[in-house]
Amino acid sequence: MGGKPTTTLTFPQPNIALITLDNPERSANILSQPTLRELEEHFNALEQRTDVHGLILCSGKPGMFIAGADIAEFVASMDQPGDVTAGAEAMCRRGQKLFSRLSTMPFVTIAAIDGVCVGGGAELSLWCDRRIASNGPRAEIGLPEVKIGIIPGWGGTVRLPRIAGLANAIEVITSGEPVRASDAMKLGIFSAVVDSSKLLESAISLAKLEHQQGQYKKDRQRWQQPVVLSETEMTFLKITASAMISQQTQGNYPAPMVALETMLKTASMSPEAACEVEAKGLAKLFGGEVNRALINVFFVTDRIKKDQGAASGQAPAKIQTVGVIGAGIMGSGIAGAHLKRKLNVFLSDASAEALGRGVRGTLEEVAFDRVSKSADSKKLLEFAPHLKSTSDLAELADCDLVIEAVIEKKDVKTQLFAQLESILRPDAILATNTSTIPITELAKGLKHPGRFCGIHYFNPVRRMMLVEVIRGPQTSESTIASAVSHVKKLGKFPVVVEDGPGFLVNRLLFPYMNEALVLLAEGVPMEAIDKAAKKFGLPMGPIELHDMVGLDTALYAGGVMKAALPHRMVESPILNALVQTGRFGNKSGQGFYSYKNKKGKRTADPEVQTLIKPFITGSGSDLSGDALATRLLMPMLLEATDVLAAGIVKDARDVDLGLIYGIGFPPFKGGLMFWADRQGLGKIKSMLEPLASLGPRFQPTKYLSDLAASGGSFYRPTQA
Numbered sequence: 001m002g003g004k005p006t007t008t009l010t011f012p013q014p015n016i017a018l019i020t021l022d023n024p025e026r027s028a029n030i031l032s033q034p035t036l037r038e039l040e041e042h043f044n045a046l047e048q049r050t051d052v053h054g055l056i057l058c059s060g061k062p063g064m065f066i067a068g069a070d071i072a073e074f075v076a077s078m079d080q081p082g083d084v085t086a087g088a089e090a091m092c093r094r095g096q097k098l099f100s101r102l103s104t105m106p107f108v109t110i111a112a113i114d115g116v117c118v119g120g121g122a123e124l125s126l127w128c129d130r131r132i133a134s135n136g137p138r139a140e141i142g143l144p145e146v147k148i149g150i151i152p153g154w155g156g157t158v159r160l161p162r163i164a165g166l167a168n169a170i171e172v173i174t175s176g177e178p179v180r181a182s183d184a185m186k187l188g189i190f191s192a193v194v195d196s197s198k199l200l201e202s203a204i205s206l207a208k209l210e211h212q213q214g215q216y217k218k219d220r221q222r223w224q225q226p227v228v229l230s231e232t233e234m235t236f237l238k239i240t241a242s243a244m245i246s247q248q249t250q251g252n253y254p255a256p257m258v259a260l261e262t263m264l265k266t267a268s269m270s271p272e273a274a275c276e277v278e279a280k281g282l283a284k285l286f287g288g289e290v291n292r293a294l295i296n297v298f299f300v301t302d303r304i305k306k307d308q309g310a311a312s313g314q315a316p317a318k319i320q321t322v323g324v325i326g327a328g329i330m331g332s333g334i335a336g337a338h339l340k341r342k343l344n345v346f347l348s349d350a351s352a353e354a355l356g357r358g359v360r361g362t363l364e365e366v367a368f369d370r371v372s373k374s375a376d377s378k379k380l381l382e383f384a385p386h387l388k389s390t391s392d393l394a395e396l397a398d399c400d401l402v403i404e405a406v407i408e409k410k411d412v413k414t415q416l417f418a419q420l421e422s423i424l425r426p427d428a429i430l431a432t433n434t435s436t437i438p439i440t441e442l443a444k445g446l447k448h449p450g451r452f453c454g455i456h457y458f459n460p461v462r463r464m465m466l467v468e469v470i471r472g473p474q475t476s477e478s479t480i481a482s483a484v485s486h487v488k489k490l491g492k493f494p495v496v497v498e499d500g501p502g503f504l505v506n507r508l509l510f511p512y513m514n515e516a517l518v519l520l521a522e523g524v525p526m527e528a529i530d531k532a533a534k535k536f537g538l539p540m541g542p543i544e545l546h547d548m549v550g551l552d553t554a555l556y557a558g559g560v561m562k563a564a565l566p567h568r569m570v571e572s573p574i575l576n577a578l579v580q581t582g583r584f585g586n587k588s589g590q591g592f593y594s595y596k597n598k599k600g601k602r603t604a605d606p607e608v609q610t611l612i613k614p615f616i617t618g619s620g621s622d623l624s625g626d627a628l629a630t631r632l633l634m635p636m637l638l639e640a641t642d643v644l645a646a647g648i649v650k651d652a653r654d655v656d657l658g659l660i661y662g663i664g665f666p667p668f669k670g671g672l673m674f675w676a677d678r679q680g681l682g683k684i685k686s687m688l689e690p691l692a693s694l695g696p697r698f699q700p701t702k703y704l705s706d707l708a709a710s711g712g713s714f715y716r717p718t719q720a
Helices: 033-047 071-078 084-103 120-126 156-164 166-175 181-186 196-213 215-223 231-249 255-266 271-285 289-306 329-339 352-366 377-386 410-421 477-489 505-521 526-536 542-549 551-564 574-580 606-615 625-645 652-662 672-679 681-694 702-709
Strands: 007-013 016-021 054-059 064-066 108-113 116-118 130-134 140-142 192-194 321-325 344-348 387-390 401-404 429-432 452-457 466-471 493-498
Touching: 007 033, 007 196, 016 033, 016 196, 033 084, 054 064, 054 196, 064 120, 071 084, 071 289, 084 120, 084 271, 108 120, 108 196, 116 120, 120 140, 120 156, 130 181, 130 196, 140 181, 156 166, 156 215, 156 255, 156 271, 166 231, 166 255, 181 192, 192 196, 196 215, 231 255, 255 271, 289 493, 289 652, 289 672, 321 329, 329 344, 329 352, 329 452, 344 352, 352 377, 352 387, 377 387, 401 410, 410 429, 429 477, 452 477, 466 477, 466 652, 477 493, 493 652, 505 526, 505 542, 505 551, 505 574, 505 606, 505 625, 505 652, 526 542, 526 625, 542 551, 551 574, 574 606, 625 652, 625 672, 625 681, 625 702, 652 672, 672 681, 681 702
Parallel strands: 016 054, 054 108, 064 116, 108 130, 116 140, 130 192, 321 344, 321 401, 344 387, 401 429, 429 452, 466 493
Antiparallel strands: 007 016, 452 466
């Protein structure tokens, strides 16, 4: 087979076979082609024996059963010569035929699942007669294939409806979300949930019991039958599920609807016939634009999980006690992110009133219960001992990390840092959450700039996965390694950014937001601008985004960015005019739109047209939605090429990670740079040509021109 074996076949007790999956070269088990061939050989050997009473499949990696199929093999097969669709269908059929043998072997088959069991691993377990899981914190089962733009292809859409019911299977498969072990038990997916230390012992006992009683044979017969639902039930399920999927995907993600149609169609079929339909359904999606884009997002996020962000050999410091200065919205959110991981947190603010609000908000957030829609009293008692409030900076003396989140004024921050340096331990890390002020400027007065960096969270902290870790000119590699490791432990994605105006996300975002103001001044209706952005796939339009950010904040930050990037920004008086009338956006109830209604929903505000009318210079009626999207996106893309040319980030994947998780750039496009590559850089240049007269913000940069001339792409071949 070549390479080190990834599976072993043993007999822990007479008549009980055990296949253990444990790839020695990976931290997680994946179902690569070599592993599948090994499984086939084990199955062949066992089926020839007459003394086997039961087969158990387990993992040699604690907390990890199987993480799914080998995505790299998927990508490689997309660009093979020949019919990609036929190849994908054949790949599905091979896997289905292999796994389905588990449901026909002359003995009971049991999956002993410790921890994560997703994708192809979940399908492997579903073909077994029984599934028994550990009760560890990572114990879950899921079929997340729709998240990479395909559907389960090794029998997931066939087996899960027969085991857990059609409605439950539709919810699990079309959402792609994992199911916790306790919930999977209620759905009938798991036969038992036991302590991790007793998982194998319990599986062996279950195998012996099933051999004696033969209940698994009855279930085999039952699961070979069609799913029985009346025509009324089936129609209701189709209507409700279709409506839910359409609402959630907005037609941009085809896989959930294909999964639904597949399960509805195959519910009345035999498993064998259903498997054929499933294979065709996956093949129809395989290699499509959305599939390729979502796989790129998978690789981009997987890469960041492995990248320590600093020079190799840097051991990150252990951070257990964290100080957060500033108890406003951002400070409280940052404190909450740490408190959720049960780190010891000191929340500090000069204002006793703000500190009280911050503590309450932090505790309510971490103790929030989704079912009751309120703070859970047990969780409050659990988290409260880890949070301390103080207005005395001296109490932060023993913190491993202190993050400043005070007002965005340079002098206030530098004065605070001077105080903190005299208090903190020599090995403590000092960080700023600034979104606009260069790290270089903030570090000037520090005695130990090597242990100072930016750790920039995005609002709302509880939902935003991205964190920018900003390296100043004197920031040490160990500080960066420690910050990156710490951010990962919070369950977020850190992207390391060299110091510069707006760092990464805001540097790319503000040219986009600024162009929306330029279009508004040209007479384009704000609703049309927002609609064009949302049609492209962005979660909200740039005018709406101004209101969410805050018009006063956008005015200040835009001024900073205009000074730093005069070639990419056009000064607009519109924001200042609205701010002068007290319109600050969502927070004041009025901005470009009005939010003064019971639900705080966005509504048109006629008064705004009166306020901005003096600044409108055209009719804007000749621009289509696609033309508007191009106007909005190109300044962002060109600024990204400057970011890459200047080495602000390592490569194009950092840009795409930042925009997907920082502003919600549509994942089904794969990221801004990935999208540009799929268009072709020659086409990007041709899209810019008719806009060149508008100024430097639409003229190709040297980086883009050189790359296009060489036939290159933003993603180098080894990164694709």
